[in-house]
Amino acid sequence: MKRGLNTMTLAQAKVRVIESQTAGRAVQQEAKPAGRRRLDPAVAVSLIAVLVFALGMGYVAQRARLAALAYQLHAAERRLAEVERIDTYLSVEIERARSLERIEQEARYRLGMVAPAATAWVVLRPAAEARAAEANTDARRNSGLVAALSDWFNRVRSEIRAALPRSPAR
Secondary structure, three states: OOOOOOOOOHHHHHHHHHHHHHHHHHHHHHHOOOOOOOOOHHHHHHHHHHHHHHHHHHHHHHHHHHHHHHHHHHHHHHHHHHHHHHHHHHHHHHHHHHOHHHHHHHHHHOOOOOOOOOOOOOOOOOHHHHHHHHHHHHHHHHHOHHHHHHHHHHHHHHHHHHHOOOOOOO
């Protein structure tokens, strides 16, 4: 046997090769747990950066939307105040137009109307009618339904005569 660099026998070399192969497999199996991979740190940092960026953009978008809504609310409140002011003005104008003084003024100036002259009417009953009325009152007390109808007829007749203008021939 040659002695030198390699003092191993062929059988020993084969045993060592088999051992190294089995040991390599054992090391690979220990290093890699079943179904779980290890995440590269660069990828983890990149994912965290993207997540922080997305959250920041969401926050900025919400703040911008809030500012836009606050502006719209302020504009709507201004419009509401203006509409309430106009409503108050128109309510006052309606009440002013409904007032009797305004109606009378419009009737006089736009329609040319004038106030009517005051006319007093006095109806005088002649003495003969007064006596007939007293007689009817006495008859009504005495005779009941017939007297009541007669009294009613006489009263209507005397009121019609009083309302009609007197003709000069009488």
